[in-house]
Amino acid sequence: MDNRSYSQTYNSNIIIGNYIILPRALVLPNNTLLVSQVGPDNNTWSLKAIDVPKYTDRDKGYFNTNINTTFPKINDNLIFSDIKNILINFYDPVKLSDGKLSIYYQPNGQEKNLRQSTTCTSTTAKCTLENDDKRVTVTVLDSVLSKSGGNYFIQVDNNFVKDRVHEEPLLGIKENIWKFKIKDGKTPYPIISSISGLLRLNVEGTEIYQSKSNERNEFFNALLDELAEKVILIPRERLRKESKEQIDHDSNLLLISITIDETKNHDEKDANTAMLDLKNMMINLDQTFIGQGDHTKYLDYTYGFNPKRKLL
Numbered sequence: 001m002d003n004r005s006y007s008q009t010y011n012s013n014i015i016i017g018n019y020i021i022l023p024r025a026l027v028l029p030n031n032t033l034l035v036s037q038v039g040p041d042n043n044t045w046s047l048k049a050i051d052v053p054k055y056t057d058r059d060k061g062y063f064n065t066n067i068n069t070t071f072p073k074i075n076d077n078l079i080f081s082d083i084k085n086i087l088i089n090f091y092d093p094v095k096l097s098d099g100k101l102s103i104y105y106q107p108n109g110q111e112k113n114l115r116q117s118t119t120c121t122s123t124t125a126k127c128t129l130e131n132d133d134k135r136v137t138v139t140v141l142d143s144v145l146s147k148s149g150g151n152y153f154i155q156v157d158n159n160f161v162k163d164r165v166h167e168e169p170l171l172g173i174k175e176n177i178w179k180f181k182i183k184d185g186k187t188p189y190p191i192i193s194s195i196s197g198l199l200r201l202n203v204e205g206t207e208i209y210q211s212k213s214n215e216r217n218e219f220f221n222a223l224l225d226e227l228a229e230k231v232i233l234i235p236r237e238r239l240r241k242e243s244k245e246q247i248d249h250d251s252n253l254l255l256i257s258i259t260i261d262e263t264k265n266h267d268e269k270d271a272n273t274a275m276l277d278l279k280n281m282m283i284n285l286d287q288t289f290i291g292q293g294d295h296t297k298y299l300d301y302t303y304g305f306n307p308k309r310k311l312l
Contacts, residue, residue: 058091061203062177066170071092072180079183080147086138092289093133093164096120100173101138105233106151113230114289115144115152120160124286133164133272141287143280146233148267149184153177165275188266195271196242196259197307205298206254209245220245220256223295227258230289231281232274238263254301257308278305 007118058065061074071087072078101226102117118138120127126139154170163170172233201209212219215274220241228239242257260271269277285291285301 005236026116033062044117062173064171065090066094066175067173070178073076074178074180076180077183078180080145080149083140083145083182086242088136088156089131090136090161090170094129094136094161094170095164095167096127096136097159097162097169099160101157101160102155103144104153104175105146106153108151112153112261113233114292116287117292118282118287120199122286124284134231137159139151140161141152141280142149143277144288145182146269147182147185147187148269149180149182151181189263189268189273191264191266192262192272194259194262195267195275195307196257197275197305198303199256199258199305200251200303201254201256201298202302203253203298204299206252207255208298209254219295220266223256223298224258226289226293226296232260232269232277234260234263234274237261240273252260253303275305275307 009081011142027217033047034047038044039046040302045166053145058265060070062070067088068091069087069089072083086130088263098119098121100117103115104112105115106112113186118125118127120136120138127134128137130137153176155175155178158172160172161170162168193302207221209216224239228234228236228271240259240261242259245257246255246256260274263269263272281288281290282299282301282304285297285299288295290299290301
């Protein structure tokens with residue numbers, strides 16, 4: 001990168017000698033150093049970008065010199081059944097901390113879709129330290145990855161782990177760096193008839209519903225939008241609300257009847273698989289989109305999705 005100057009009038013930066021102390025770090029992920037200098041008239045400042053020589057070969061493409069290898073590797077192309085765990089091998093021993101490791105699905109040209117977000121210090125997380133605490137293993141939850149294939153990336157927060165000796169938080173991995181692809185398994189889904197069942201809102205969700213006397217349809221439509229597009233990953237038209245909602249007399253919470261419609265397309269997720277994905281995501285709501293969505297967070301995970309019995 002060539003050295004370039006950018007001039008701009010400044011208002012309230014801290015000045016020491018001929019240099020301005022900017023509020024953000026000046027070393028970029030591509031090893032470029034930004035240096036700011038006050039102009040001769042003291043009314044402008046210039047920002048120069050300088051390539052800094054690389055003094056270590058420990059960075060393996062993650063823009064993080066603490067990480068040696070991972071599984072999947074960057075740009076791996078794997079089949080669905082290959083990935084049961086996510087592995088990060090560090091150069092030095094680490095301790096688990098409270099940052100998150102997040103797995104995103106990103107269809108071509110579309111926005112990212114959170115599939116799993118795990119904090120290893122959580123009581124529900126399945127994480128282990130191995131190899132003298134240099135390897136972190138995170139279990140991939142059921143229904144997070146799709147056998148139909150797709151593009152994914154893993155983002156790791158700063159402070160996901162700490163240095164074991166000094167207990168200093170370590171840098172993570174930014175989005176769209178640790179990317180991998182799941183191959184289409186070419187395994188056709190069976191044709192399964194539609195499945196209807198009940199969901200239950202939690203206390204907060206029930207209270208919000210009761211307060212929205214004129215906006216209840218909008219609330220339910222937004223909930224189904226999130227379930228179809230962010231959780232189950234099926235076309236929105238295959239998910240619909242059935243009949244009038246009712247109160248569960250055992251809990252005084254609201255019950256919602258929904259139907260997952262069948263599809264005649266063998267390449268599209270069948271109703272039974274969609275139901276299982278919904279159940280799995282609800283069980284693990286603290287690590288999936290269910291617990292973070294604007295409307296799915298109001299679902300009662302202890303109730304889950306209860307299919308209705310079909311009359312013979």
